[in-house]
Amino acid sequence: MLTLSLDFQRVREVAVEALKIIEHYDISLQKAYFKALQELNLKPNRASYEYIYNILMNYYTIQYAFMKKKGRPARPRELVEFYESGEHLKVSLPSSILRRLSVETSYPYWLVQRLSKYLDLETLYQLLKALNRRKVWLLCLTKAGEVLRTLANEGVEANIDVDLDYMVEVVSSDKPPSRLGPVRKGLAIPVDKGSALVVEALRAQGHEVLDACAAPGVKSSLLILRGSPLVIAIDKSKSRIREAAKLISKFNTKEKIMLILADSRKPPISRSFIKALLDVPCSGTGTVGDDPSIKVRLSKPNKVKMYHKTQVRLLNSVSKIAEEVIYASCSLLPDEGEMVVDECDVEIEKLEIPSVTDCYQGFRCSGKAKRTMPHIHHCSAFFIALCRARIPSNT
Ligand SMILES: C[S@@+](CC[C@H](N)C(=O)[O-])C[C@H]1O[C@@H](n2cnc3c(N)ncnc32)[C@H](O)[C@@H]1O
Incomplete structure (x- = not known):
């Protein structure tokens, strides 16, 4: 129990530090994550990466809920703690359609408003939801069939693309792309x-x-x-x-x-x-x-x-x-x-x-x-x- 809670504290500290770095230095999650680990003298770990990934994915939803409660934007530690409390899930959505879309899909309002000039609302909603999902594609350095077989052996569902026969779409996998068999064996490289x-x-x-x-x-x-x-x-x-x-x-x-x-x-x-x-x-x-x-x-x-x-x-x-x-x-x-x-x-x-x-x-x-x-x-x-x-x- 003690180990678990200590581990979780570390996960949280990494998230707070990475968020501070992103807000301050305007750099990618990967760079911010490794910088945070270095500053806290910790090793990379899937759980801590996924935790900050999910916070960032829900950033505007959490900020909206915090703002409603406290009347001001959340600072990094407050944002992480608020996310942890799950309170952002209970917030009532705004009545204006575009504002609701912005909170529900967690994008800044100005972006949603701008895109709504070019896309109908249903398309925009589907687009922003899909944009929130991780997509994994592999570029095959060998026959795509061999890549597919290697993935199947480790229980990973994937398809050869219908248009580009050297690209494979990974449909479902628990592993990060760099840990997939074909990538480790040099048979494929993750490329969108x-x-x-x-x-x-x-x-x-x-x-x-x-x-x-x-x-x-x-x-x-x-x-x-x-x-x-x-x-x-x-x-x-x-x-x-x-x-x-x-x-x-x-x-x-x-x-x-x-x-x-x-x-x-x-x-x-x-x-x-x-x-x-x-x-x-x-x-x-x-x-x-x-x-x-x-x-x-x-x-x-x-x-x-x-x-x-x-x-x-x-x-x-x-x-x-x-x-x-x-x-x-x-x-x-x-x-x-x-x-x-x-x-x-x-x-x-x-x-x-x-x-x-x-x-x-x-x-x-x-x-x-x-x-x-x-x-x-x-x-x-x-x-x-x-x-x-x-x-x-x-x-
Ligand atoms: C979208 S990334 C390119 C990705 C790359 N084509 C690939 O597939 O790996 C844009 C790149 O443009 C570079 N860049 C920005 N301004 C530039 C400039 N004035 N001249 C040359 N490169 C520039 C950045 O350093 C960055 O590496």
Whole structure:
């Protein structure tokens, strides 16, 4: 009994510390979790990770209930204790539909309000619920059948994807993706299907590719595995380039990827490309199931404006050195998708790939650019557009 309660105290302390770190440093759950463990001198453990994961997933519901009771927002320790008490489950929901949606699905009101301009309420509800779920996809480095058999041997239910025969969807499993048999044996790597679709959209078999925002190198590696002979992979973050160097070794794609530390707003490249991939830095609203710290980080909507500006600059500069650019962002916000490609000096071409729906209506790119939606495609939410630089007229 004593051990149990001591263990639980540790779990709680990790949650409080990780929450403080996320609120203060604006970093991912994984990074915050390991930083918290380091500060408390504790070892990683599934229970403590799941505990803070669930708190973050319910962040706005807990804050709403606390606010109703105390008339002010909860500080990290109060938030964790309030969650523990279960009181947030008893709170009566607001009567306004959008506010209710925001509390029930636990997203900031401004986000729900903004998305409701592009999606009907039922679709929005289904989308936000699906976004709250973890989705596990494996990219097979061997035959998908072998990956499926290995998973079946450990009692894990999975399916080979109907569109991409090298992707496997894990339907139910108690294990984290890194502990699954095929991953431990090097037969597969966890990669979201949305990332694979972004790479497919470029149709880059046989082409050397510029990957302008490349780290940690998932899509650069996929490009090689799907038949590109060389990828020039640029990223402006030193630490993420280091992560990429490790990851491309796992993919066994190191020989064909040239990593360059640089700023793609002014790429230090003296050649041009037929194909380029631009997977921009963004709010990450499409990947909440993997990293619910994004919910907390979304409390500052102004950051989206900053991302938008960078995304426009990146697309304008990359489209000057490549004939075709796939612009992708893992965001649900039109500010980081439709509005970016519409504002840039590019022509947008109709994209023909499976497992996508039309992007939001009312934009220049509508009917041409696409989106993946978690409630339909069971993967992260991506905006994907095929862009070509405008040919200057001679007049
Ligand atoms: C969405 S992530 C890319 C993920 C990557 N494509 C993959 O599949 O692994 C965006 C990346 O853009 C990088 N980035 C941000 N601003 C940049 C810039 N101006 N030039 C180059 N890279 C940039 C970030 O460091 C980050 O690694």
